[in-house]
Amino acid sequence: MQQAIVDSGHGGKNAALATLLAFRLHRVLLPRSPLLPRWAKRPFIPASAPRTEPPSMQLAMPSSLARPLVFVLAALVLALVAYDVYWLVIGLDQPILGSHAFRQTQTAISAYWLKQGGPLFAYETPVVGAPWSIPFEFPLYQWLVALLSLTGLSIEVSGRLIAFGFFLGCLWPMRMLCRQYKLPDTTFLFAAALFLASPIYTFWSRTLMIETTALFFAMVWLALFARALDRQSVLVGIATFVCGTGSVLAKSTTFPAFVVCAFCLFVARVWPLVTRRKWRHAIGLSLLAGIVTLGPLAVGSYWVHFSDIVKLRSPGGTLLTSSALTDWNFGAWDARFSAKLWVETIGNRVANDSFGKLAVVALILTLFALTQRRYVLPTLICLLGFLTPFLLFTNLHTTHNYYQVANVVFAIGACALGIQALFDRAWIAGIAVLVLVLASQISFFGQTFGKEVVEDFTTNEVYQIGQIIQQKTPDNSVIVVFGQDWSSAVPYEGKRRGVVLATWFPRTMFEALVQQPDALLGSLSLGGIVDCGTNGYDDVMDLVGPYLAGRSVLGEAGKCRLLSPVKP
CATH class of the missing domain: 3.40.1010 (Cobalt-precorrin-4 Transmethylase; domain 1)
Known part of the structure; x- marks a missing residue:
């Protein structure tokens, strides 16, 4: 009977077609993954189907297209750099009176009085009375702005150029991390494109803010930390320490998320050594990791102590010490479980500022990455890096929409891994989804942040x-x-x-x-x-x-x- 069905013309063709369709759907929707039960990894084949070999047709990209597509994606990244430069230039000399003018002018006035010859470390932020110095972050960014302004550029132009330069510089450590963990070249290009088109980065990279400076040093620190775990070098260790210190001093709230991610990389590297009883190697890596992580944190702690001493010299400064602002920085414990954090802030504002109105697509892509064995660990690390700042500095993140410059890069990394996972299995679908998310980001920016960039603040x-x-x-x-x-x-x-x-x-x-x-x-x-x-x-x-x-x-x-x- 079965042979009769197979040889009966249309019946055999239909059964073969059903087998092919089931196998193709299995390949796309039910990938091999430790998160799926064993039965889910096997394709469903109808009992009436003929015994045939799995079809040879693949959804993966033909090898002949691999190199041209990389060039196309690289051209896309360059086009997005030009896109960001455009938004920088059209508002380059505008007064800094738009979003969070409070914070932008606080940074600007410190750079201005540094330029006028004020103290380099106990720098002036003359807004609450004599003796004028109420230092918060270490003035690394402010020094650079004041120095560039000596060329004749205004503080506004100098500050925007410095911030934008550090923003573009973040692509370097992003590339380093992708190469360190042997991710495909397309993964970096996907991440770079999403990073450059993300509304939050397109906007805040062109403001007079310290955010991108701290982000750059934190990303370089993480990339060098990952390299140091594999190739121990004195020079790499020193560079890692310096970059970590630069991030902590530039903005202390940026660094902790990167420390958490580095700890995950450290455990993944050292645990196999422990299980194989390679104690000497494990201890050496532990000492290295401790020095390049705890050292910058110690320097940052000393700076906070110094800045508090300076603040206590003035009546207004006593209101702004680290102890006085503890509740403001961290928020109430129950705020970490509130709808304001998870729904209003992360689910609504941050999602849109990162990916536009189609942020749900980025979420789906992240979940898809978690079904692919190769991408599970990096995706989980990205999610951890993204969520850590919200749980540590809850009030700051629910109050300010620029603090997420420090951690949206991790959400972009997770989304890029999801696109790569889809691209591996169905390359056309991967490219289509990338274009969809980029269109969402660019459209949202034009409808929101872009209107402020062209506003006349004079x-x-x-x-x-x-x-x-x-x-x-x-x-x-x-x-x-x-x-x-x-x-x-x-x-x-x-x-x-x-x-x-x-x-x-x-x-x-x-x-x-x-x-x-x-x-x-x-x-x-x-x-x-x-x-x-x-x-x-x-x-x-x-x-x-x-x-x-x-x-x-x-x-x-x-x-x-x-x-x-x-x-x-």
């Missing part, structure tokens, strides 16, 4: 009051600012030192301003007072009201007024 009231300050106040004077939290924006745009009084500052700060102004002004004279509104000062209005009353108006911009330093 019409902003803070910029305009800054221009008035430069015209109406002496060069080396101090301005007092109300209604701007403790933002550096007005002092920076006015190119003056400032005493910017936030509504949450203690009453003693306002009493000092009224009764002992020299305690906040130091040896400098008062150049003017900027009043941008007194909402929120209810508890100290008995001090603020009389202080502002009776002063003549020297200039106005929007709701901000520049008032005379003395009353008539």
Whole structure:
């Protein structure tokens, strides 16, 4: 009977076709993986099908196309570099008054006063009163910006160029890691393309921020750490230590995720040595890993101690020490399990900022990578690196949309591995999905961040009051600012030192301003007072009201007024 069915013409052809289809679906949808049960790894073959050999047709890319496709992907990466350069150039000299102007101007004013000859280590961020120094991060980025600005470029242009340079520089350690772990060349090209097109990187790489500097040093540290595990070298060890130190000092919150990933690589390298009782080699690698990891953390700890000592020299600085900001940095314990973190922040904002509206495709690709034995470990490490900062610095990540510059690169790595896994099995599908995700990223940027890049911030009231300050106040004077939290924006745009009084500052700060102004002004004279509104000062209005009353108006911009330093 079975032979009759096989020889019966259409019945045999249909059965053979069913066998071929089942085998093809099995090859694509049920890959060999330790995560699947043994029965799921075998194709389903109908009982009525004839006994045939597995079809020779493959979905993998023909070898003749491998090299041309690599060239095409490399050209795509170069095109995306040009895309990022375009967005950099069209807003290169704009005032830094867009997203998180508070943080951008804080960095900019530090670089500006470094350029003016201020202290190199206890650098000035003159916004909360004399003696003006309230150092946070080590001023590596600020030094570079100040140095480049000596060529005649503005602080804005210099800062953007430095940040963008470090952003592009991240492609180097990305390539190093892919080669170190013998991933296909296309894996790096997939990751590079997603990295360059990601809205969060396209936007923040062109701002006056320290984020890409810290990311660059952290990525180089991780790449050198991985190399040091395989090829012990004094020079590699020293370079690893230096890069780790650079990352910790540039921005301490960037480094921990990379340490967690490095620990995973370390365990994967050392555990086989332990099981084979190669104690000497295992101990040597452990010492090396400890030095290049704990050493930078120790240097960073010393810097925090030094910066706290400097901050304690001024009344305003005491509010900004590391101990005073502990709750702000880490957040409440229960915040780590909140919908605000997992749904609003990661599932919505960060997903869109990373991959656009089709972020779910990136998630599916990541899950697919986890079904491929070759890519399981690197994908898991990427996921761990991505999630670690959210769990450590929860409040910072739920509050600020630029902190994810430090860890979205890991989500991009996981997505790239998923594309590579699909590409290995069905190369056309892999390329199609890459194009789909890139289109999603570019489209989302144009609808959101891109609109800010082309905005004219010279019409902003803070910029305009800054221009008035430069015209109406002496060069080396101090301005007092109300209604701007403790933002550096007005002092920076006015190119003056400032005493910017936030509504949450203690009453003693306002009493000092009224009764002992020299305690906040130091040896400098008062150049003017900027009043941008007194909402929120209810508890100290008995001090603020009389202080502002009776002063003549020297200039106005929007709701901000520049008032005379003395009353008539």
